[in-house]
Amino acid sequence: MKSSIYVFVICGLFFAAVGVFYGFYTDFSEMVGFPALLLVGAMALMIGVYLWLTDRRVGRQPQDNEHAEISDADADYGFFSPWSWWPIACAGAAAVAFYGIAMGWWIFPFGAVLGLVALVGLAYEHDRGDHAH
The missing domain is CATH 4.10.860 (DNA Excision Repair, Uvrb; Chain A)
Structure with missing residues (x-):
């Protein structure tokens, strides 16, 4: 550092x-x-x-130690689902919302609603279905 x-x-x-x-x-x-x-x-x-x-x-x-290994700087980044489709839905909703800001404000609410649905799906994906805790 x-x-x-x-x-x-x-x-x-x-x-x-x-x-x-x-x-x-x-x-x-x-x-x-x-x-x-x-x-x-x-x-x-x-x-x-x-x-x-x-x-x-x-x-x-660890990056200041000349004798450190690469694995010494590894940290826990959290738990992520590699099978999840919700991040793609979030990205699509953001694209629709930003398209609405650029092209016409009447499109923005559709992107905002899609974004809320995608965020709720992303937050609660481990509470239902095959991967419920």
Whole structure:
């Protein structure tokens, strides 16, 4: 995690310096690039500070150990059903809803209703049928 901290802090300082240089180069008359570069630098610094605080709280991570195995960084990601069709239904509902936002608002409620049905199906798929607990 230490290398990630260094990368984000260095990128943040770089973008802040480039933003200030860009502002002086354009006499601060072009007000899109200067604030954008400063904001990119601020966001990179925020990520670097977050990683630094997390590293300080958590301690030594497996990726910081040169003799660590790949399996040392494995974590429990939860339980997922490889046979489930509900994520595809969720994706289809999101596609219909976003299509409705882009093409016509009258389509959006259909996508929202399909999304609610898909989310309920995804949440309760282990409570009924062959895989009920």
